[in-house]
Amino acid sequence: MVQVYRANQEGLPANDRGLAYGDGLFETILAEGPRAALLPWHLERLNRDAGRLGIPIVRGEIETLLTQALADYAGHYGGGRWILKVTLTRGAGGRGYRPDKHMEPNLLLVHAPAPPHPPVAGVTVDFSPVPLTVNPMLSGIKSLNRLEQVMAARELGGDLFEVLMSNAEGHVVEGTRTNLFVATEEGWLTPPQSTLAVAGVMRRVVLEHLWSAGEPVTEAPVTLEVLMSERCKGVCLTNSVLGIVPVRNLAGQALPVDNRLSLLCGLSTEME
């Protein structure tokens, strides 16, 4: 059983391990009225990564709680778009870092307005000076340990939509809140899942569409050289709330913008 906190003002207990250590994970789910976009993918990731962290949940129980919250919160936004933010923590207490064997997880359900659609004409992106570090045991998990992304995101604002973060090997891995797809003459290129800080739900959906369409797609490290060379025919960023966002300017260099990836996937920010 999870303990559920539903009100937007109600806080978790002061000794919750999500606050103490970032000991938990979260999903940010786009909804339109009571319908959630990509709900099965969000549930799948939450369930899998809770398992990796050793946080015991029952997928069916979480699904029921999210469905109830979707129905209850939708009224705040008429029939319009909104966000259901789901935070799952290992629970409260424990002996320092060491969890107790029989803790019950806490689930915090919060609603928020949806962000505006990104410009269809593409966005401006730069490289972040904040290095990205990924623990191989925690790769891809949308955990509550996001201080690197916060530090990088402090640059954002004005025209700058996103910054791309690189790892110690100098590979360009992902944005603060987006994954990366690069169009090349040989096909689509995206960094391997094992190198990602966050393996986005939309990244997974895009990969499935490309596989279904028989499009050539390679999961391999993305170098600065590829991104800034003639080989790069375009760059798209993906995020389950923002959709598929083409980049028109990367670190001052103009990039061709086309909506082929959105068309191939037939979704961008639409509902499932």
Place this chain on the structure above:
Amino acid sequence: MVQVYRANQEGLPANDRGLAYGDGLFETILAEGPRAALLPWHLERLNRDAGRLGIPIVRGEIETLLTQALADYAGHYGGGRWILKVTLTRGAGGRGYRPDKHMEPNLLLVHAPAPPHPPVAGVTVDFSPVPLTVNPMLSGIKSLNRLEQVMAARELGGDLFEVLMSNAEGHVVEGTRTNLFVATEEGWLTPPQSTLAVAGVMRRVVLEHLWSAGEPVTEAPVTLEVLMSERCKGVCLTNSVLGIVPVRNLAGQALPVDNRLSLLCGLSTEME
């Protein structure tokens, strides 16, 4: 100004960035009655690392708040030992990872019983299979991003007092809640600050004592080879609450236990 939350049951707001992203830091301060051990060192680290994260605090204001809390909470523990846990977050809200320019930090003050003294005869320690990753921009900061330490600490219990974590270079860096000092024929050895996940207050205090005493001490990477070879004349772990803890068994290998480091520093778990 910081917003202060003092009751042990009162939670932070549900949208606090400490919970959302681990966007903050903490200190765990040993107290005896209303007197805190190593308070100037804790305040110095909190102030410096808040600055590195761009969380605006005034050291004098924090000191006043802690002094008040020490006086108010001491009664719960008679004249005995207890813990003041101080959590500072960037505040509540922001646009996703991106903080607002004018957020006010939140300060959470919680008291807890002190843990038992570690055995004077030394403790049993092993190596953790959980890799330690340190972002060079965040090295040493006792931030709220501690999921790696949690994952490693799940092994602890019974006789196992601590596990040592290694980085991608294979260097042994620190325990889940302790820093590492190795006695060698050439003097003391401890991993460099720039490689640490958490630069402990007690590590700093021990370094200062060794410098004052003219003891040879080197900040350099600690390899498995040194630890498990004849060169290793003893290992101590340091923590501001637990003091200086000698290791008597490392990964099944007996180590000589002496209390020379505690004697040199004249403190172990004593009050300042």
